Amino acid sequence: MSSGPSYPTLPQARILNGSGKVVGRLAAQVAVLLMGKHKPTYSPHLDHGDNVYIVNSGVVRFTGNKYAEKKYIWHTGWPGLFFLRGGGGGRWGGD
Numbered sequence: 001m002s003s004g005p006s007y008p009t010l011p012q013a014r015i016l017n018g019s020g021k022v023v024g025r026l027a028a029q030v031a032v033l034l035m036g037k038h039k040p041t042y043s044p045h046l047d048h049g050d051n052v053y054i055v056n057s058g059v060v061r062f063t064g065n066k067y068a069e070k071k072y073i074w075h076t077g078w079p080g081l082f083f084l085r086g087g088g089g090g091r092w093g094g095d
Contacts, residue, residue: 022061
């Protein structure tokens with residue numbers, strides 16, 4: 001009893017156009033392609049995913065007020081030191 005072919009499928013290059021698409025829906029579509037769940041030979045312990053390239057990613061769409069309210073926090077590695085950006089009108093908000 002076999003669960004599919006034993007040979008690995010070669011990854012394909014997938015090019016997605018991000019212009020006008022909602023960020024979360026585009027991310028969900030990319031996740032399926034990276035994991036390989038769109039292929040009939042999908043198995044969770046094998047890497048059957050494709051290479052994904054997103055063009056026009058600068059013009060994706062944010063729904064609601066996420067663009068104005070989203071905060072980006074990252075830690076520098078030093079105790080008690082982190083940076084916060086976002087919540088404004090510019091590309092990074094607080095710039």
